[in-house]
Amino acid sequence: MVLQAIKYTPASGDGPASLEILxxxxxxxxxxxxxxxxxxDGFKAIKQMKVRGAPAIAIVAALTLAVELGTxxxxxxxxxEAKDHIIQRLEYLKTSRPTAVNLGDAVGKLSKIVTTAASSSATDSQAVVKEYIAAAERMLVDDVADNKAIGANGAKWIMENTEAGKSRASNAAQELSILTICNTGSLATAGYGTxxxxxxxxxxAQCLTRAYASETRPYNQGSRLTAYELVHDNIPATLITDSMAGSIMARERSNIAAVIVGADRVAANGDTANKIGTYSLAVLARHHGVKFLVAAPRTTVDRATASGEDIVIEERAGHEVTQVRGPQVIPEGGFGEPATVSTAAIGVDVWNPAFDVTPANLIDGIITEVGVVEKASGSLNFNFDSIFASMTKEEADIKPSSIGGM
Known part of the structure; x- marks a missing residue:
């Protein structure tokens, strides 16, 4: 069973709506x-980072208010007055992570929906509340559906466009592995993952023989979160440190079908900002002849940002590099209380960018919920016009942005 990080039950005859987060x-x-x-409760969960990931933050905030309104x-x-109350509560939730682009975007879209609902002379307060709850619930359903479509589109492309995929399709003995970095699963989205x-x-589809998860230093989202999801879902997986990626590609070159990563932001030309270490993987993949793919919903494409040169990269505190935190291992088995341990020379300078930018020319395809976008022959950049041409006004009005706050 796929890990569920957000458990939401709509209101029914058996009781009001309920929400739980992992x-x-x-x-x-x-x-x-x-x-x-x-x-x-939702404010604290978001602020304390009990929930993380661009889509997950927005959807938890939206559902938090839906639960409150229903109870x-x-x-x-x-x-x-109902409209004003809802917008006031949304603005409060937005302050839990004021720099999160996706959360602010969701608040803006939901505020617009209730404003429109309240403008009708035939609408009462309960109708406004129902309109809000339906929109919040639709965000959850749509995000899971989009993620499953991304998964299906990416799997199909890999089976048809990579050497390992084509060999696997005709020979079940052919191994097919995927390498990934950071966490892009149920813990970062409404469910399933990118x-x-x-x-x-x-x-x-019984086509995967192994997933390689990069540790993703310094915050270890790969070893803490992705590895956790892979073990939960019983997917054969191997954890590697970030610096082992080149060696595993050299050793398993014919078996590794692709490197697949998520995205915090995709610029208009296809340059992609993602967790630090992604750029290195793209360079290594190109050298070893391994396909490099970005998996992200259309809402991650920021057409107002021309290229990666316009993306400002967040730099984080140096202690994330020089210290690690985790529960102490008890000799008799199990774990004790968490502790912070120093791993570096005291006084050394630290450079700790949270993200890097992978240029479009190193990316073979960008997997979205409506298909895989490839560069035109001879072009170094991507053109996203075709995938946005099919986006309806309703989708544009309700889907929260998946662009991460840099």
Missing amino acids: DQLQIPHRTVYEPIKNCE TYDGAQSAA ALGVIRSLHN
Whole structure:
């Protein structure tokens, strides 16, 4: 069963809506679901990073208010008052992560929906609330559906366009492996995942023999989160340090079909910002003749950003590089209380960019929910016009941005 990091149950005759999130601060050593009963609970969960990932943050915020409205809102106000109340609560939730582009985008879209609903003379407060709850629930459903479509599109492309994929299709003995970095699964999205969604789709089709997960230093999202999801789903997986990627590509060249990564932002020309270490993987993949793919929904493409040169990269605190934190290993077995350990010389300077930019010319394809975008013959850049031409106004109005805050 695919890991569920967001558990939401709509209201029914059996009771009101409910929401639980998997506390990511306790992963991978403990699996604890935390109930979210109101906006204050949701605010704390987002601010404390118990939930992370661009789509997941926005969707948890939206569902948090849906749960609160379904349990505490008495409906005694007018439609205009209901609209004002909802927007006020959304603005409060937005302050939990004020730099998160995706959260602000979702708040803006949901505010527009309730404003439109309240503008009708025939609308009462309950109708405005119902319109909001339906929109919030649709965000969850749409994101999972988009992720599953990304997974299916990516798996199909790999089977048809890579040497390992084509060999596997005709010979079940052919191994087919995928290498990935950071976490792009259920813990970062509403469910299923983007790059990890492709891995899941290949595994479900019995085409995948192994996933290689890069540790993703210094914050270790690969070893803490992706490895946790792969083990949970019983997908054959091997954890490697970031510096082992070149060696594994050289050793397994004929078996590694592709490197698949997620994206925090895709510029208009296809340059892609993602977790630090992604650029190195792209260079290594090109040298070893391994396909390099980016998996992301259309909402990650920022057409207002011309190229990677316009993306400002966040630099984080040096202690993330010089220290590690985790539970102490008890000699008798199991784990004790968490501890922070120093791993570097005291006083050394540290450079710690959170992301890097992979130029479009190193990317073979960008996997979206409506298909895989490839560069035109002879072009170094991508053209995304075709995938946005099919986006309906309803989709544009409700889907939260998946662009990460840099």
